[in-house]
Amino acid sequence: AQKITQTQPGMFVQEKEAVTLDCTYDTSDPSYGLFWYKQPSSGEMIFLIYQGSYDQQNATEGRYSLNFQKARKSANLVISASQLGDSAMYFCAMREGLTGANSKLTFGKGITLSVRP
Amino acid sequence: ETGVTQTPRHLVMGMTNKKSLKCEQHLGHNAMYWYKQSAKKPLELMFVYSLEERVENNSVPSRFSPECPNSSHLFLHLHTLQPEDSALYLCASSPSASYLTGELFFGEGSRLTVL
Numbered sequence: 001a002q003k004i005t006q007t008q009p010g011m012f013v014q015e016k017e018a019v020t021l022d023c024t025y026d027t028s029d030p031s032y033g034l035f036w037y038k039q040p041s042s043g044e045m046i047f048l049i050y051q052g053s054y055d056q057q058n059a060t061e062g063r064y065s066l067n068f069q070k071a072r073k074s075a076n077l078v079i080s081a082s083q084l085g086d087s088a089m090y091f092c093a094m095r096e097g098l099t100g101a102n103s104k105l106t107f108g109k110g111i112t113l114s115v116r117p
Numbered sequence: 118e119t120g121v122t123q124t125p126r127h128l129v130m131g132m133t134n135k136k137s138l139k140c141e142q143h144l145g146h147n148a149m150y151w152y153k154q155s156a157k158k159p160l161e162l163m164f165v166y167s168l169e170e171r172v173e174n175n176s177v178p179s180r181f182s183p184e185c186p187n188s189s190h191l192f193l194h195l196h197t198l199q200p201e202d203s204a205l206y207l208c209a210s211s212p213s214a215s216y217l218t219g220e221l222f223f224g225e226g227s228r229l230t231v232l
Contacts (some may be wrong), residue, residue, distance in 0.1 A: 004159070033216055035220055037223075042225055043205060043207075043225045043226035043228070044223055044224065044225040044226070045207060045209070045221070045223035046221040046223075047221070047222070050220060053223065080191075091160070104173070105162070105221055106162075107159045107160040108159055109157065109159050110159075111124075
């Protein structure tokens with residue numbers, strides 16, 4: 001079974017509007033972390049935002065916020081006030097387990113976001 | 118300038134060639150990683166090094182051979198590759214391999230094409 005599922009094939013959003021990118025995850029470990037990365041055409045993976053499984057509040061980082069619904073095992077990324085530079089691939093990722101072990105970062109397949117002027 | 122630098126950015130090689138990918142991190146991190154990114158597939162973790170010791174090898178074929186001479190440098194030696202090995206190879210680093218909340222810092226990748 002996939003640990004990270006990103007099913008949206010490609011998303012389009014008008015500049016200055018908000019967009020939600022979906023991510024669901026699967027784990028039986030009570031301790032885990034969820035990450036979102038952006039990959040522009042240059043190839044570099046850029047860290048955007050992190051949510052811990054025990055965090056009480058949804059993470060926010062500038063125009064990025066994470067809609068964390070633990071019971072549904074979803075961690076959707078919300079980008080507000082989209083900019084042309086937001087056009088990229090977006091990856092959801094999860095790291096399971098406590099410190100002390102070599103915990104892996106598992107990625108989803110990614111979602112392509114295109115921002116229209 | 119990114120904290121993780123990969124060279125070469127693009128590489129074309131035949132199936133009988135031997136080449137190497139290089140990664141250097143300037144962040145003072147103790148863990149380094151190789152990931153493979155193929156089209157329409159999730160990133161695949163290949164190798165993890167922690168304090169220059171290999172701590173993870175994800176069933177990667179022996180035609181890929183990693184080397185970590187120190188905590189700042191990581192190599193991926195390639196020999197007798199197959200066309201299906203064509204992909205973007207991403208190097209990453211993190212303060213520690215066992216740091217649950219820490220993100221990975223990635224390089225821009227080396228785009229490999231095997232003819």
